[in-house]
Amino acid sequence: MYRAPVDEISFTLKQVCGLPDLQNSGSYEDLGDDLVDAILNEAGRFATEEIAPLNSVADKHGTPLNDGVVTTPPGWRDLYHAWIEGGWNGLSASAEAGGQGLPQMLACAAMEMWNSGSMAFAIGPTLTIGAVEAIEKHATEELKAIFLEKLVSGEWMGTMNLTEPQAGSDLNALKAKAERQDDGTYRISGQKIYITYGEHDLTDNIVHLVLARLPDAPAGTRGISLFLVPKFLVNEDGSLGARNDVRCAGVEHKMGIHGSPTCTMVYGDEGGAVGYLIGEENRGLACMFTMMNNARLAVGLQGLGVAERACQDAHAYALDRKQGRVTGQKGEGMIAIAHHPDIKRSLLGMRTRTQVARAICYSCAHAIDMANTATDPGQKKHWSERAGLLTPIAKALSTDFGVEVASIGVQIHGGMGYVEETGVAQHLRDARIAPIYEGTNGIQSIDLVLRKLPLSGGEHIKGFLAELRDIVREVGQSNRPEFGDTAQRLAGALDDLEAATLWMLEAQADGRVDDALAGATPYLRLAGLAYGGVLLAKGALRSGMEDRARRTQRTIMARSFAMTILCDTASLKEDITGSSESILAFDPEELAS
Amino acid sequence: MYRAPVDEISFTLKQVCGLPDLQNSGSYEDLGDDLVDAILNEAGRFATEEIAPLNSVADKHGTPLNDGVVTTPPGWRDLYHAWIEGGWNGLSASAEAGGQGLPQMLACAAMEMWNSGSMAFAIGPTLTIGAVEAIEKHATEELKAIFLEKLVSGEWMGTMNLTEPQAGSDLNALKAKAERQDDGTYRISGQKIYITYGEHDLTDNIVHLVLARLPDAPAGTRGISLFLVPKFLVNEDGSLGARNDVRCAGVEHKMGIHGSPTCTMVYGDEGGAVGYLIGEENRGLACMFTMMNNARLAVGLQGLGVAERACQDAHAYALDRKQGRVTGQKGEGMIAIAHHPDIKRSLLGMRTRTQVARAICYSCAHAIDMANTATDPGQKKHWSERAGLLTPIAKALSTDFGVEVASIGVQIHGGMGYVEETGVAQHLRDARIAPIYEGTNGIQSIDLVLRKLPLSGGEHIKGFLAELRDIVREVGQSNRPEFGDTAQRLAGALDDLEAATLWMLEAQADGRVDDALAGATPYLRLAGLAYGGVLLAKGALRSGMEDRARRTQRTIMARSFAMTILCDTASLKEDITGSSESILAFDPEELAS
Incomplete structure (x- = not known):
């Protein structure tokens, strides 16, 4: 519950x-x-x-x-x-x-x-x-x-219509058509797939935002326009008019999020759906990116949300379920599995990942808010870049963590986790979509490496690293023995991140873009782990007003994250800086199966 | 396909x-x-x-x-x-x-x-x-x-009846009852859950092997006996007689393996099911362990089997699905996603994990066969210990890899992977049970650390390490430039494994069993990665009779595994040897949510 x-x-x-x-x-x-x-x-x-x-x-x-x-x-x-x-x-x-x-x-x-x-x-x-x-x-x-x-107000709901069967991650290949009408409206036709809440009975009207091409549009993404296509046309007095020429032709049977209708939408079966241009012709992608960036953070929050619930379920189960004994204990009395060292590791792994996802998502939102409200142009640029840097990390790391946390939760439940009755298998099935949509996590990694690291000529990421070092210094100077080696581990993780960052920037400066691409996924992970570890430690430092037990647990979280999951930064750095040759040498056509 | x-x-x-x-x-x-x-x-x-x-x-x-x-x-x-x-x-x-x-x-x-x-x-x-x-x-x-x-012959099928609601991983808590009868048979009563193929229509009879307690049995696992309980009693001429007092009271609704009926079995509703003792009274657990050890390897093979199929599906899809362009390419022509560096990494990660799982499972089977056929007592002991050492690794690593490979396969498919139509979501749903049953992977890790490392006073694992070093030496001496740094990386991984092994043995010798338990899961992973990396390289060394393309791909596999996934051994060693204090300090009762 x-x-x-x-x-x-x-x-x-x-x-x-x-x-x-x-x-x-x-x-x-x-x-x-x-x-x-x-x-x-x-x-x-x-x-x-x-x-x-x-x-x-x-x-x-x-x-x-x-x-x-x-x-x-x-x-x-x-x-x-x-x-x-x-x-x-x-x-x-x-x-x-x-x-x-x-x-x-x-x-x-x-x-x-x-x-x-x-x-x-x-x-x-x-x-x-x-x-x-x-x-x-x-x-x-x-x-x-x-x-x-x-x-x-939510009286009507909206949708995003991008994907077509041949055009998923690559919007160049979009084929949906839009034709100009004399009255300034357009007629939209084509098929869109994977449209979330494309059709449903929650609201009286549904407002579809649809990407389509004009007949004379340039090829590629510079020829895509954005249209508003309501399910029901709206009369001048605001009342609903005729049904528009758009219908749901199918609902996907998915692994999870069964409550969310994922629709195939058909536009223009009867001559063309009435659409209204948003923004300028052929400039639709820019409008769409406005919503996609925030949607990426929103998907990160899905990973976080499911992770939190999976944590709570697993924690409650582990305190309730009695199996086995503690080391040295005699007799038959069983203990709650939460007290077994291996389950403690699992619970800590779930909880710390969830806290990291939360801190990174909220930090990303903070950057967006700071950019939105800044009046000073330098500040606006700084926070816009920060939001740009953090968005792919918030999306990809939180959604990967969502899957990992849900999966550990299933494991803690044992057989009870695999039967649907318990509800924790649903968390894993639900969470599994989040690394895929709104730009796969691979695409997030590529965005981070190719577009975000080079911001301000690489100075933004360097400044970010310097900020993190300041917090780590504070952890080291806190002289709280319960931190153990946390500060040293964090400093090492930042060294790893710095080395990998410089390698990435150099690879791009040298034109070795494929080398950078081959290491993009582990780079995002490394950046996320290092940042997350610092944020957990910051929380432990700032926990002064909380009660003692909570403060102690917070320090244990920061420390155990630093001593377990954060260890990966060293491996990730080695991988990023050493593996591209062996990866690029692989010819998938040569291997039949 | x-x-x-x-x-x-x-x-x-x-x-x-x-x-x-x-x-x-x-x-x-x-x-x-x-x-x-x-x-x-x-x-x-x-x-x-x-x-x-x-x-x-x-x-x-x-x-x-x-x-x-x-x-x-x-x-x-x-x-x-x-x-x-x-x-x-x-x-x-x-x-x-x-x-x-x-x-x-x-x-x-x-x-x-x-x-x-x-x-x-x-x-x-x-x-x-x-x-x-x-x-x-x-x-x-x-x-x-x-x-x-x-x-x-398979004319009848068999089942294993261990689990009861209160007794999953801990068989001490079993409650099913057996009562002696004057004719030498027993009457069995009680409820068993999660019984695979407990009831079905494939065969005319089903032979249940059931763990239960005699009224005068000692408490704990020394008071458990094993009984054969057929669904239909068998007449002297071999024909089927009366229906026994056993029935299926429910079939679980599970995340995956929907074709396998997971049954709740009720024994003795009408006075007691007729059962026949297998082995001696109160010695049932030993008999059950006979079958459980091989069952663990069999579950490892499930992870492997699903991983192989997921590999094939993802590889075929990645060669077929066209999205995006290669670096530097102009124009609109899209390429198969298999040629994108990030997808190459994913495909290699799937394929190499699958090959590692295969090599470890087969090596475990080899050890079992060698132990079964050895006539020399020293050899028999050696191979029995080797089988014991490899069984938990084969079970846990292969099933973890099964889930990881299936999950990467879903990711490569993008949205197509999340809809059930494609069939690859099923691989992930199916694979997810394997780390749970036949002893959770946490229990496998504990078995490895507490029971298998100390075999022959720690000498067996040291001999195993020496054998692996011989292979790595051969890789180094092969002077094949296409191996790159494979030999160095493997040698480093074995150093990590050796250090972690000595730490584990020392912790146990010092009575710090909880420290060992806290690091058991990463230890098994470390051992499996190091062993798997060596076996992949051995394959590349022994590929002389294969065609050139296959040999090249095999070397690329060994090398890319060494340069990517194998990097984790360093992190795992740090985690194992450094994290126990922070893990054991965690009090799950202190944290309400």
């Missing part, structure tokens, strides 16, 4: 990830601790009491499609309406658009909890929020007037 | 894992290369053409229970009968019992292919083989006469 970890979330926001920077910035009026705590508490209550109980129901029910109608799981519609009535949909949307104008940090904290409650539920509003951003930034005032308020 | 990798299997058996030792031992008459190749080819054909096509059918159908009757998937019954008619069930059973008396090595090679075909199918016969071993070694001649031949 999930219980929202509001205290932990609050601590991470305030002590580790810099929420006070925003509170003190003057950009958010009234954002005192009282308001922050009230929001976190109420979001936690909603996630715990309203969403979490429906997670397993949704897994069993799925979202069947009959005659073009997709039925969401029992209770889902009421849940969604209670959720939007709580005002949760517009948490971070601007006040002008009817939102609450709160920082991304708070929206992300809430989103973590929605995802712990049910990833399949939370992903729907995530898409709506993306649509709101794209419309707010790029659409005409006329479109905004019709669609924005209803999307912000 | 799976195609049995007969050439690769044959190469691994003969060139890497020592099959010629058995061929030259005089213990197996007629075991020439012709016979070996004929068996491998025919087993490969059967797995490829007969079993593999039914894997997905079984996943969708499952094994529904109605009125006590379990229905296996469509085609399953015909498949099973074709399989036993091929004589496959008795491959390694003794000639006296009606089997073919072939080495475990060959049985394991075949079992790999059955598991690639369908893990859910192959697991049934695996249980029967375990029952055959226990009966052959421990049962009375009378019981053998009635049951052995039909189990060897």
Whole structure:
């Protein structure tokens, strides 16, 4: 049974990830601790009491499609309406658009909890929020007037339509068509696949954002435009008009997130769906990237959310399940498995990974908020670069951790973890999509290495490393014996990260791009582990106001992470800097099977 | 589509894992290369053409229970009968019992292919083989006469009944009861859970081997007896008699292996099921361990089998799926994703893990065969210890690799991997049970560290290390530039293994057993990686008779494994020798969530 970890979330926001920077910035009026705590508490209550109980129901029910109608799981519609009535949909949307104008940090904290409650539920509003951003930034005032308020309130939901069968990671290959009409609208036709919440019964209308090509568009990604295609056309008075020429032709049978309908959408079966241009013709990809960047962080929060719930389930089970004895114990009395050293390792591995994912995701949100609110151009650039650097790490590391934590959770449950009855197998099945969508984790790694390391000529990442070294120095100078070798291990991890970073920058400077690509995945992991280890230690340093037991546990977490998982940084550095020749030598065509 | 990798299997058996030792031992008459190749080819054909096509059918159908009757998937019954008619069930059973008396090595090679075909199918016969071993070694001649031949032929199937709700990993807690009867039989009552193929429609009778306690039995594992409990009693003429007092009360809904019925079995609802003692009263655990050891290797082969199939699927997809461009390429033409450096890394990671799992499992089988056939007591002890050392590694590393390889396979497929239609999500769902059953991988690690390292006072593991060093020396002296730094990396990995081993032995000698337990899981991983790296390099060294392309690829495999995954040995050593204090300091009761 999930219980929202509001205290932990609050601590991470305030002590580790810099929420006070925003509170003190003057950009958010009234954002005192009282308001922050009230929001976190109420979001936690909603996630715990309203969403979490429906997670397993949704897994069993799925979202069947009959005659073009997709039925969401029992209770889902009421849940969604209670959720939007709580005002949760517009948490971070601007006040002008009817939102609450709160920082991304708070929206992300809430989103973590929605995802712990049910990833399949939370992903729907995530898409709506993306649509709101794209419309707010790029659409005409006329479109905004019709669609924005209803999307912000959640009365209607939004979708992102990118993928086609031949065009997944590579949008160059998109084929969906758009034709200009005399009235300034467009007619859209083509097939889109893997459209999350493409069709459902939660809202009366659905607003699709669709990438398509004009007949005279240049080839490649410079010829893609973005269109708004509502399921039902909207009359001038705001009432719903005719059904548009778009339908759901299929719902995928997936490994997990069964409560989230993943749809094949067909546009233009009867001549073309009415679409409205967002932004400029052929500039659709830029608009789409606006929403994709935040969507990447949102997917990182899915990994985090599932990891947190898996942690709680495994911890409770390990305290309850009695098997075996402790070393030296005689007789028949069994002890809770949580006390076996190997299970302690597993529980620590789950918990520390989850805390790392949380700290990195919130830090990424902090950077986004700082960039959004900065007035000084230098600061804006700095924080934009920081957000750029952290986004692929937040997405990929958190989602990899989500899978790892869920898998360890299954293992701790033993046979009970493999039967569906317990619900922990669902966590693993749900989590497994997150490393795939919104840009596979391989693509995140490539983005980090090829686009983010070279920011400001490599100076941004170097500055980031220097900041981390300052924290490590503070750990070393704290003279707290319970840290053990934490500071030394962190310093070593930063040495590894620095060496690998310089190697990556040099490889690119020398034109050895394939060498850099071959090591991109371990590089992202190395960067994430080193950063995460520092953030955990920072939390232990800043834990002064907490009770003694919590402070002790926090130090044990930071230390055990440094002494176990963080050890990998040395191996990762060796791998990154030494393996490219052997990888690139591999010819997959030569090996038949 | 799976195609049995007969050439690769044959190469691994003969060139890497020592099959010629058995061929030259005089213990197996007629075991020439012709016979070996004929068996491998025919087993490969059967797995490829007969079993593999039914894997997905079984996943969708499952094994529904109605009125006590379990229905296996469509085609399953015909498949099973074709399989036993091929004589496959008795491959390694003794000639006296009606089997073919072939080495475990060959049985394991075949079992790999059955598991690639369908893990859910192959697991049934695996249980029967375990029952055959226990009966052959421990049962009375009378019981053998009635049951052995039909189990060897596969006309009847066998099961293992250990687990009860309160007793999973800890058999001390078993409660099932056995009462003596005047006629020398027993009456068994109690509930068993997670009984693989506990009930089904493949065979007319099912022979349950059941652990239970006599009323006057000592507490703990010294008071457990093993009983044979047939579903139908058998008349003196061998025909089936009355239905015994045992029934299937439920079939689990599991994450994977849906084709394998996992049953809750109820004994003695109507007064007690008729059971026959196997071995001596209160000595049942020893009999059960006979079958459990081989079952552990068999589970390792499940990890291997699924990994091989996942490799083939991912490789074929990566050659087929076109996305993106290569570095420097202009224009729109997309290339197969197999040529992207990050995907090459993924494919190599899958393939090398699979080859490592294969080489370790077959080496373990080799040790078992050598122990079984040795006449010299020193040799018998040596090979028994080697089998003991390798069994937990073969089980845990291969099953962890099975999950890792299947998960990378899903990732390579992108969204196509997450939808069930493609079949690769099933590999991950199927593979996920293998690290859990037959002793969780945590328990395997503890077995390795606490029971296997101390064999012969620690001399056995030291001799093993010396053998590995000899191979690494040969790699170094081969002067083949295409090996790159492989020899140095392997030597470093063996240094790490040696250091961690000495640390483990010392911790135990000092009575710091919990320190050893805290590092058991990374120790097993370290041992498996180092051993696997050496075996891959040995394969590359022994590849002289293969064609040039295959030889080159084999060297690339050995080298890339050494330069990527094997890097972890350094981190694992640091973790093992440095983390116990921080792990043991963790008090799971202190942390509420």
